Amino acid sequence: MSDPTLALQDRAAPEGTCYGCGSTHPSGLHIKSYWDDAGEQVIARMPSNPEFVGWPGLVYGGYIAMLVDCHSNWAAMAFHYRAEGREPGTLPKIDCVTGHLGVSYRKPTPMGVELTLKAWVEGEVARKSRVICEVWAGDVLTVSADSIFVRVDTAALAQQAAKA
């Protein structure tokens, strides 16, 4: 069983290549997602990153979209593992991909404040699962997202990549 103090990414996909959340990406964002203590939400904390600026003094919305995309997907996968009564890192591996990313920008997100992402599956954990994700800048909710993540077959994905 994988170490439950590690991030979901390091437990279930330590070989991950993704720019947003891959543990092995040399220059990526290395988003790390964890179950909260109550087992209700999946949480990620990210420092403000001055490179990802939009307007002066404001975080770039596209950066927030990347955080929401990867973190919401990890929430979907965490809920799938739990629905099967298994720990992340056990086999067979569970993989999801983004079907639809829906991000609503409610307020400007200020630079220089730690971002907290809170995500959970709303409704059924199924082949297509709906994930709600909130982005908090300190104690201000600046972005909310409503997205769909699709469970996929890993071998089929690898084949798609090989054909690409």
Place this chain on the structure above:
Amino acid sequence: MSDPTLALQDRAAPEGTCYGCGSTHPSGLHIKSYWDDAGEQVIARMPSNPEFVGWPGLVYGGYIAMLVDCHSNWAAMAFHYRAEGREPGTLPKIDCVTGHLGVSYRKPTPMGVELTLKAWVEGEVARKSRVICEVWAGDVLTVSADSIFVRVDTAALAQQAAKA
């Protein structure tokens, strides 16, 4: 009048700081958007960028979300300038921000193929405008987006940034 052979970003916001589309960002994506010859769609072309990998061999969906976000916003602003009968780069400056970003991933986007983004305002050019954006990997439509961009007052934005 600004040089019509330049990108919209360089005509209307040569001082732009945005990671995605700001002309002055030192390490950003420098997305460049142009009216097509028919004046119907706004087009951007981006090379494949191996840094922004998702699964091995596939483009990271969060990278595509960044491209869609900035390019769709530039389409909104281009339609606003045209609706006012003005060239981009004339004053007063027109600014929009993302209200909602909606990105549907229809097929995997292969690495190593040039991406073409095609965007246009669907319906009324208004304070809130709906922008459709397609992402083509070569001649394959891999992503479509349906988003809302909100026209804002530049001075108010600067004030928000100063307070942040």
